[in-house]
Amino acid sequence: MLDAQQSLRDRWKTLSQCVCDGARLMVGQGNYAAYAAHVRKTHPDREPMTETEFFRNRENARFGVGNTSGFRCC
Amino acid sequence: MGAIGKHGPWALVGALGAAALAIVATERGEAVNALWIVVAAVCTYIIAYRYYSLFIADHVMRLDPSRVTPAVRHNDGLDYVPTNRTVLFGHHFAAIAGAGPLVGPVLAAQMGYLPGLLWILAGVVLAGAVQDFMVLFVSMRRDGRSLGELIRAELGTIPGIIALFGTFLIMIILLAVLALIVVKALADSPWGTFTVMATIPIAMLMGVYSRYVRPGKIGEVSILGFVLLMLAIVYGGSINDHPVLGPMFTFTGTQLCWMLIGYGFIASILPVWLLLAPRDYLSTFLKIGTIVGLALGIAFVAPHLRMPAITKFVDGTGPVWSGQLFPFLFITIACGAVSGFHALISSGTTPKLIATEADARFIGYGGMLMESFVAVMALVAACVIDPAVYFTMNSPAALLGTTPESAAAAVTALGFAATPDLIVQTAKDVGESSIISRAGGAPTLAVGMAHIISSAIGGKGMMAFWYHFAILFEALFILTAVDAGTRACRFMLQDLLGLAIPSFKQTTAWVPSILATALCVSAWGYFLYQGVTDPLGGINTLWPLFGISNQMLAAVALTLCTVVIFKMKRERYAFVTIIPTVWLCICTLTAGYQKIFSADPRIGFLAHADRYASAMAEGKVLAPAKDAGQMSQIVFNDRIDAALAAMFIALVVAIAAFGILACLRAFRADRWTALETDARAVPAE
Numbered sequence: 001m002l003d004a005q006q007s008l009r010d011r012w013k014t015l016s017q018c019v020c021d022g023a024r025l026m027v028g029q030g031n032y033a034a035y036a037a038h039v040r041k042t043h044p045d046r047e048p049m050t051e052t053e054f055f056r057n058r059e060n061a062r063f064g065v066g067n068t069s070g071f072r073c074c
Numbered sequence: 075m076g077a078i079g080k081h082g083p084w085a086l087v088g089a090l091g092a093a094a095l096a097i098v099a100t101e102r103g104e105a106v107n108a109l110w111i112v113v114a115a116v117c118t119y120i121i122a123y124r125y126y127s128l129f130i131a132d133h134v135m136r137l138d139p140s141r142v143t144p145a146v147r148h149n150d151g152l153d154y155v156p157t158n159r160t161v162l163f164g165h166h167f168a169a170i171a172g173a174g175p176l177v178g179p180v181l182a183a184q185m186g187y188l189p190g191l192l193w194i195l196a197g198v199v200l201a202g203a204v205q206d207f208m209v210l211f212v213s214m215r216r217d218g219r220s221l222g223e224l225i226r227a228e229l230g231t232i233p234g235i236i237a238l239f240g241t242f243l244i245m246i247i248l249l250a251v252l253a254l255i256v257v258k259a260l261a262d263s264p265w266g267t268f269t270v271m272a273t274i275p276i277a278m279l280m281g282v283y284s285r286y287v288r289p290g291k292i293g294e295v296s297i298l299g300f301v302l303l304m305l306a307i308v309y310g311g312s313i314n315d316h317p318v319l320g321p322m323f324t325f326t327g328t329q330l331c332w333m334l335i336g337y338g339f340i341a342s343i344l345p346v347w348l349l350l351a352p353r354d355y356l357s358t359f360l361k362i363g364t365i366v367g368l369a370l371g372i373a374f375v376a377p378h379l380r381m382p383a384i385t386k387f388v389d390g391t392g393p394v395w396s397g398q399l400f401p402f403l404f405i406t407i408a409c410g411a412v413s414g415f416h417a418l419i420s421s422g423t424t425p426k427l428i429a430t431e432a433d434a435r436f437i438g439y440g441g442m443l444m445e446s447f448v449a450v451m452a453l454v455a456a457c458v459i460d461p462a463v464y465f466t467m468n469s470p471a472a473l474l475g476t477t478p479e480s481a482a483a484a485v486t487a488l489g490f491a492a493t494p495d496l497i498v499q500t501a502k503d504v505g506e507s508s509i510i511s512r513a514g515g516a517p518t519l520a521v522g523m524a525h526i527i528s529s530a531i532g533g534k535g536m537m538a539f540w541y542h543f544a545i546l547f548e549a550l551f552i553l554t555a556v557d558a559g560t561r562a563c564r565f566m567l568q569d570l571l572g573l574a575i576p577s578f579k580q581t582t583a584w585v586p587s588i589l590a591t592a593l594c595v596s597a598w599g600y601f602l603y604q605g606v607t608d609p610l611g612g613i614n615t616l617w618p619l620f621g622i623s624n625q626m627l628a629a630v631a632l633t634l635c636t637v638v639i640f641k642m643k644r645e646r647y648a649f650v651t652i653i654p655t656v657w658l659c660i661c662t663l664t665a666g667y668q669k670i671f672s673a674d675p676r677i678g679f680l681a682h683a684d685r686y687a688s689a690m691a692e693g694k695v696l697a698p699a700k701d702a703g704q705m706s707q708i709v710f711n712d713r714i715d716a717a718l719a720a721m722f723i724a725l726v727v728a729i730a731a732f733g734i735l736a737c738l739r740a741f742r743a744d745r746w747t748a749l750e751t752d753a754r755a756v757p758a759e
Contacts (some may be wrong), residue, residue, distance in 0.1 A: 017160060018158065020293075023163065026358050027358050028423075035152065061298075063350055063561060
C-alpha cells in the first residue's frame with residue numbers, strides 16, 4: 001500500500017517535472033540542474049555559471065546577436 | 075495475431091476517419107456537427123503517422139537510434155542538450171505554431187469548409203509534415219546546421235545566397251502581414267487597443283521583476299503577468315463605455331499603423347529582458363493554453379457548422395480574397411498544410427536538442443500534425459458562426475459601405491441573408507462599436523472562439539470578454555513576432571550589408587544597429603501602410619504575397635531534401651519529396667503569374683496599376699485615392715508588389731534549376747555524395 005502510494009507520488013513528480021521543463025524550454029530556458037551537473041562532470045576544473053547567469057545567458061541566446069533561433073513562426 | 079493483430083486496430087481507425095470524412099463531405103442541407111471534422115482529421119493524422127512517417131523513417135532516412143546526435147556529440151548543457159522527447163515536442167510545437175494556422179483557414183472559409191479541410195489534411199500528410207521531418211533529419215545529420223548553411227553545402231554557394239535573400243524578403247512580408255492583422259483587429263476598438271497597450275507596461279514590470287527581484291522564476295512572473303492581463307481585459311470593458319477614455323483609445327487604422335511602426339523600431343532596440351523576453355512568456359503560455367482551451371471547447375460544445383460545405387465563391391468571385399480555388403486556396407492556407415518557415419525552425423534549435431534519431435519522427439512529423447490540428451480548429455471556429463456575420467466581417471468596406479443597413483443589403487446580395495439587427499447585435503455581444511469589414515482573420519476567429527467558449531463558460535454575458543481575450547491572445551504573440559522578427563531581420567541585413575561594408579557587421583555598435591533596424595522597419599512598414607490604406611482591405615494584396623513566399627520557401631526546403639535523397643543514392647524513394655515540391659512549384663508559379671499578369675484588376679497587380687494609370691492620364695481620380703498624388707502612389711505600390719511576386723517566381727525557378735542539376739550529378743555519381751557528419755556509436759556513459 002505504502003509502495004503504491006510512493007510510486008504514485010514518484011510518477012506525479014516525474015510528470016510535473018516534465019511539464020515544468022517543457023514549459024521552460026518553450027521560452028528557451030533549458031534545465032539548470034542538468035547543465036550544472038554536465039559542467040561538473042565533464043569539466044571539473046570549471047565552475048558552472050550560477051542559476052541567474054544561466055538564465056540570462058539563455059535569454060540572450062534566444063534573442064541574441066546573429067541568432068534567429070528565438071524567431072517564431074508565422 | 076499476425077497481420078490482423080498488427081494492422082487491425084489501425085484499419086478500424088482508418089475506417090472511422092473515412093466514415094467521418096464521408097459524412098462531412100456528403101451532408102447537404104443539414105448542419106454538420108464540427109466533431110465529425112475533428113474525428114476525420116485525427117484519424118487521418120493517426121494513420122499518416124503510423125504508416126507514412128514510419129515508411130519515411132525506415133526507408134528514406136533509415137533512422138539509426140545508435141547514431142550520435144548533435145546533442146550528444148556537442149553536449150554543452152546550453153545549446154546542445156539531449157532532451158526528453160515530450161519536452162522537446164512542446165518546444166518545437168511552441169516554435170512552429172503562430173498566427174499563420176489561425177488566420178489562413180479563416181480566410182479560406184469563404185469557399186466553404188470542405189476545400190480548406192481537404193487541403194489541410196492532404197497538405198500536411200504529404201507535404202508539410204514531410205518537409206518538417208526531412209529538414210529536421212537533414213539538419214540533425216549535419217550538426218544541427220541552419221537551412222541557409224545546408225543549402226550552401228549541398229547545392230552550392232549561389233543557391234545558398236539566393237535562399238538567404240529569399241528568407242529576408244519573406245520576413246519583411248510576414249512582418250507586414252502580421253502587423254496588418256493587429257491593425258485590422260484594433261482599429262476603432264478602444265477595448266482591444268487598451269488591453270493590447272496594457273501588455274507593454276505589464277511586460278516591462280515582469281521584465282524588471284525577473285531581472286532584479288527573482289531572476290529565473292518564470293512560473294511566478296508569468297502568473298503575475300497573466301492576472302494583470304485578465305484585469306486589463308476586464309477594465310478594458312469600462313474603457314469602452316467611458317466618455318473620455320473611450321475616445322482616447324479609439325484610433326483609425328492609419329494611426330495604429332504609425333504607432334506599430336514606431337513600436338517595432340523602439341521595441342527591437344530595447345534590451346531583450348525588458349520587453350521581449352517577458353512578453354514571450356505570456357504569449358507562449360497563453361498560446362498553448364488557448365489552443366488547449368479551444369480543443370476542449372469544441373469537444374465539449376460540439377457546435378454545428380453553419381457555413382456551407384462549398385460556397386459559390388470557388389469560382390474566384392469571393393469578397394474576402396480574389397482568385398479561383400486553384401491556385402489561391404493552396405496559397406491562402408499555408409501554415410497548417412505546409413509552411414516553409416518551419417524549415418527554419420527544424421534547422422534551428424530543435425536538431426541540437428534531439429537525444430536520439432528515433433525521436434525525430436515524433437517531433438518533426440508529429441509536431442506538424444499538431445499544428446495542422448490547430449488549423450482545423452481555426453477552420454471550425456470560422457465556420458460555426460453565421461455565414462452572414464462571417465462575410466460582414468471579412469468583406470471590404472468598398473463592397474459593404476459603413477452602415478449596418480448597407481452591409482446587410484450587400485451581404486444578402488452575396489447570398490447570405492443578413493439583417494441590420496444581426497450585425498448590430500453581434501457587435502454589441504462582443505463589445506465592439508461595429509463588426510463591418512474587420513478583415514484579417516483575427517476578429518473572425520475571435521468571434522468564433524467567443525461563440526464556442528462562451529457556450530461552455532459564462533454564456534452570452536461573457537462573450538465580449540472571450541472576444542477580447544482572443545484578440546489579446548493573437549495580438550500578443552503577433553507583437554512578440556514583430557519584435558523578435560525585426561531583430562532577426564536586422565541581424566540578417568547587417569550580415570548582408572556587411573559583405574559590402576565590413577563595419578556594418580558589428581551588431582553591438584549603435585550606428586549600424588540603428589540604421590539596420592530603421593531599414594527593416596521601414597521595409598515592413600511600407601507594406602503595412604500600403605495594406606492599411608488599401609480599399610480592398612490590404613489582406614487581399616498582402617496575404618497572397620505572404621502565402622506565395624511561404625510556399626516558395628517550402629519548395630526550396632523540399633528541393634534541398636530531394637537533393638539529399640539523391641545524394642544518399644535512395645532516389646527510388648525521392649517521390650516522397652518530389653511530389654510536394656512539384657505541387658508547390660505549380661501553385662506558387664501559377665499564383666505568382668496570375669498576381670502579376672491577370673487581366674482582372676482584383677487579382678493582377680499590373681492590371682490594377684493600369685486601371686489607375688489610365689484614369690490618371692484622363693485626369694480622373696478613382697476611390698480611395700483623393701488626389702493625383704495618391705493615384706500615382708497606388709500605381710507605384712502595385713508595381714512594387716508585381717516586382718516582388720516576380721522576384722519570388724525567379725527565386726523558385728532558380729532553386730529548382732540548381733536542385734535538378736544537383737540531383738543529376740548525384741544520380742550519375744557511383745557513390746554516396748551527401749555530406750553527413752561522421753557516424754559514431756553513442757559513447758558509453
